[in-house]
Amino acid sequence: MDNVEIARLLKETADLMEISGEDAFRIRSYRNAASAIEGLGESIEAITRDPQRQLTALPGIGKGIAGAIEEIVARGSFARRDEMLERYPPTALEMLRIQGLGPKSIRLLWEHFRVSTLEELERLCREQKIRELPRMGAKLEEKILRGIQLYRQSAGRFLLNFAAHAAEELCAALAAVEGVHRVTPAGSLRRGKETVGDLDLLVTGEGAEAALAAFVNHPRVHDVLGHGPNKASARYGMEGLQVDVRAVPEASFGAALQYFTGSKEHNVHLRQRAQRMGLLGCDQNGRHGAGRCHDYRVSVLYLPVRRSACARSRADSDNRRIDPDGRAGSACRRSALDVAGAVGTAGTDGGRATGNQHLGFSNLHG
DNA sequence: GGGCTGTACTG
DNA sequence: CAGTAC
DNA sequence: GCCC
């Protein structure tokens, strides 16, 4: 049993206990213990098995939680958790994740309506049933609706920070393969979006195909969705971030990078511009020679290329055209790996605070 | 036994 | 004030 | 629940 997994069970139980309205300080103790376990550089299970050692020696873990942990290691759960799971539906934990809904409200909703799915909850809001309950009104109904919406939007997305770490690890692994020339993240990660739906990596070099194999065999990669000579996709980590790795001919690298960095909308705009300029003659039967020009923004479309955030003393209107999402973000043309690497020197981004401060620590004050 | 972060917003 | 978020 |  993994430390992270044990911590997860503890936190999960704390959440349910909160819904059930138990003592707040006891609940906090569970959370403190969970957090202590997560940050421990040593296997809890190993300590459990070592007769020389005592779980209660660890800060935040006393007699009660030590017992719970032993039970977890022995059978994968513990009494209190089982009891809670029996009392509340699995969706209770999911509901806790939606903005504006807290433990008290969830409990009330459960007691009065036996709400067991988000769909049901949504329906109750629309039918204006929520306002029948004490302390709940029309405002809350709308707030919950918005919360559900937001929750659904963010489902399946990942924080840039997480994706950047995944990219860093995978790039390093693939670059180590013999004959690989370059491995480059594209997609929304490269655009510096604060959240990412999936990860796109481009590989060039004669070793590219071998790199695809290395990718699907990577220890943290599983659930291979497809694996051919040119492209492989699979899920990364327990979180299941989907990763697409594409092998591209060296000559097409520039165009491929441009294309796969997107966004989709941005590509559409570019193509329309190209068409308007009559530059897409070679693009009739769907087979457009993307490899023809390395960077058709500059060589064909006569758009300015912004080399760095600092080089843009010119009007935004110039930059806006090549900005992937039509917004003025300073990190948009810089790979997120670079951003991640710049964490240590964050806060000096041309004097403009980026929207991606999660990566820096400039907003952490004492 | 007695404490367990502190503050702001919303309704 | 109760509940929620940060 | 944990810690002092």
Added chain:
DNA sequence: AGATG
């Protein structure tokens, strides 16, 4: 928000 003056 709802209660209160």
Added chain:
DNA sequence: CATCT
């Protein structure tokens, strides 16, 4: 309506 809870 301002203020309290």
